[in-house]
Amino acid sequence: MLAKRIIPCLDIKNGRTVKGVNFEGLVDAGDPVELAGRYSEEGADELVFLDITATNEKRKTLVPLVRDIARQLRIPFTVGGGIGSVDEIAALLQVGADKVSLNSSIVRDPELITRAADRFGSQCIVAAVDAKRNGDSWNVYINAGQKDTGLDALEWCREVADRGAGEILLTSMDRDGTKSGFDNELLSRISDAVPIPLIASGGAGTIEHCIDAVTVGHSDAVLAASIFHFREIEIADLKQAMHDAGIPVRL
Amino acid sequence: MIAIIDYKAGNLASVSNALDRLMAGYIITNRPDNLDNADAVIFPGVGHAGSAMKDLKQNGLDVWLKQTTKPVLGICLGMQLFFETTTEGKTDTLGVIPGRLEKFDSSKGKVPHMGWNTVSIRKKHPLMAGIAPGTHFYHVHSYFAPVTGHTIAESAYSAPFTAAAAYKNYVGVQFHPEKSGSAGEQLLRNFLNMVYGGTRTTMA
Numbered sequence: 001m002l003a004k005r006i007i008p009c010l011d012i013k014n015g016r017t018v019k020g021v022n023f024e025g026l027v028d029a030g031d032p033v034e035l036a037g038r039y040s041e042e043g044a045d046e047l048v049f050l051d052i053t054a055t056n057e058k059r060k061t062l063v064p065l066v067r068d069i070a071r072q073l074r075i076p077f078t079v080g081g082g083i084g085s086v087d088e089i090a091a092l093l094q095v096g097a098d099k100v101s102l103n104s105s106i107v108r109d110p111e112l113i114t115r116a117a118d119r120f121g122s123q124c125i126v127a128a129v130d131a132k133r134n135g136d137s138w139n140v141y142i143n144a145g146q147k148d149t150g151l152d153a154l155e156w157c158r159e160v161a162d163r164g165a166g167e168i169l170l171t172s173m174d175r176d177g178t179k180s181g182f183d184n185e186l187l188s189r190i191s192d193a194v195p196i197p198l199i200a201s202g203g204a205g206t207i208e209h210c211i212d213a214v215t216v217g218h219s220d221a222v223l224a225a226s227i228f229h230f231r232e233i234e235i236a237d238l239k240q241a242m243h244d245a246g247i248p249v250r251l
Numbered sequence: 252m253i254a255i256i257d258y259k260a261g262n263l264a265s266v267s268n269a270l271d272r273l274m275a276g277y278i279i280t281n282r283p284d285n286l287d288n289a290d291a292v293i294f295p296g297v298g299h300a301g302s303a304m305k306d307l308k309q310n311g312l313d314v315w316l317k318q319t320t321k322p323v324l325g326i327c328l329g330m331q332l333f334f335e336t337t338t339e340g341k342t343d344t345l346g347v348i349p350g351r352l353e354k355f356d357s358s359k360g361k362v363p364h365m366g367w368n369t370v371s372i373r374k375k376h377p378l379m380a381g382i383a384p385g386t387h388f389y390h391v392h393s394y395f396a397p398v399t400g401h402t403i404a405e406s407a408y409s410a411p412f413t414a415a416a417a418y419k420n421y422v423g424v425q426f427h428p429e430k431s432g433s434a435g436e437q438l439l440r441n442f443l444n445m446v447y448g449g450t451r452t453t454m455a
Contacts, residue, residue: 002408003367003387040432045367071268076389076430096264098430121298123363123391166363166391195357197365220361250367250387 001248004214005045005221006235007199008228010035012051012081015061019229029229033068039228040075042235045250047073048101048169048223051081063091070096078126080169084109089116093124101169103128104142107149107156110163117164125167126199127160129153131186132173138186145173154190161194168194169223172202179205179227187217199223207233207241214247253277253446254289256316256329258296258306262429266295266326269429273436275443283315291321291446295429296328300344300352300394303328316345323421324442327392330416330423334396348418350399359409363393368406370414370426376403378415378422380441386434388414388426395425 010032011018017029029035036047049069051062066079079092080101089100106113106127117125130145131138131153138153157168170190172183182203191198197220200213204224210233213219227233239249255266257279270277270293277293278285286292294316296303307313316323325333333348344352355362367387372379388406395412398405404415406425415424422442428435 001369002364002390003369005366067264070264071271074269074272074430074432074436076427093262094264096268098262098265122393123297123365167365195361196363197361220366 003248003250007046007223008039009048009225047077067095099124101126101128107142113163122164122166125165127165128169130171157190161196167197169199175203181209182213184217191218255279255293257281265429281310292323294325294329325423352394364408365391370404370406374403388431390426
């Protein structure tokens with residue numbers, strides 16, 4: 001049976017892992033290659049690396065880092081953060097990234113999804129969508145949550161699937177960093193409406209939250225950062241609890 | 252020496268990194284004369300069958316693959332191309348293993364089938380040696396080969412499908428052993444053992 005996936009997310013700045021809440025008070029959390037290896041050994045099913053380096057120098061550090069990660073890691077990983085062109089995607093896939101996550105760039109240029117999926121296959125194109133509640137629906141935000149695009153999240157998720165994205169990484173901005181649980185209404189509404197797998201993000205605080213994201217939110221995978229970084233929840237304990245709750249997982 | 256076939260649909264870094272971790276010698280090539288000198292061939296692949304076949308044909312690799320008697324391991328799209336004509340772009344695939352590819356029905360489950368799924372052994376085969384029944388492997392695909400007499404391991408999503416197949420000198424896996432943790436590493440080691448004999452775990 002297909003297992004629900006647990007995906008730790010690592011923030012990368014200038015080639016190092018950083019930890020922090022809402023991009024504030026960032027502290028160095030060590031070598032991404034080592035941390036990735038640790039998560040993999042502990043039972044992570046996949047990893048996401050989000051490059052938050054703000055400078056123009058970022059590609060100079062990211063590509064060699066991805067190469068190093070790919071040499072060591074025996075599970076799939078996704079790289080995201082400011083990726084805006086087919087050439088950038090090609091460079092990351094060529095050094096061993098399994099997938100790339102695209103966010104603001106595909107809102108500005110939806111054709112990028114189509115071009116990238118045609119060239120590299122849908123399986124490696126993850127559409128990252130940051131959604132914030134707006135009455136009875138959710139709007140899509142870009143530029144790290146700074147800008148409201150006015151797009152309806154459900155409509156946008158349908159469009160990215162139509163255009164060839166292989167997966168959606170959906171972050172609730174209302175819940176992100178709060179540890180108050182995932183926005184299961186948002187998750188289930190979108191998961192039930194789009195034909196591609198959905199990764200839940202934003203709000204993980206407890207094991208129960210992660211179970212709910214699957215059972216109530218209908219997510220195919222659960223992504224979290226701080227609960228794993230600060231070892232508030234051990235991946236093995238989480239997966240055992242999910243298994244005990246009747247959710248198929250890879251133990 | 253293992254030859255990894257280099258064509259546009261390959262996820263070459265993942266496969267070559269996995270062979271590095273196993274300390275196996277390899278070359279990455281798109282030239283049939285290099286393949287002639289190899290002990291065995293790994294045929295990776297992701298993406299569309301149509302563009303993959305076009306690329307293989309440009310370099311004469313389709314003909315080489317159909318005629319070879321060397322051990323060939325197809326991975327993901329590589330394995331699918333061993334089977335018969337797909338509906339994806341109405342491509343003629345290699346057709347070296349009997350059986351026709353099908354697409355998962357998106358009304359019965361999300362497509363692509365993506366993630367770790369359990370694999371059950373159907374037939375004893377050295378490729379699956381030491382792999383426990385129900386082991387999870389990482390899959391990403393929208394098309395599948397149905398379960399046939401050449402299936403050595405199967406899995407199920409919205410339909411049962413061939414997870415691993417063997418016929419003559421061709422073996423193939425639908426999942427990605429190079430991305431499937433220690434179980435995937437075991438499978439690649441098994442392939443090397445099939446090629447080189449014995450239970451050696453390293454080869455220069």
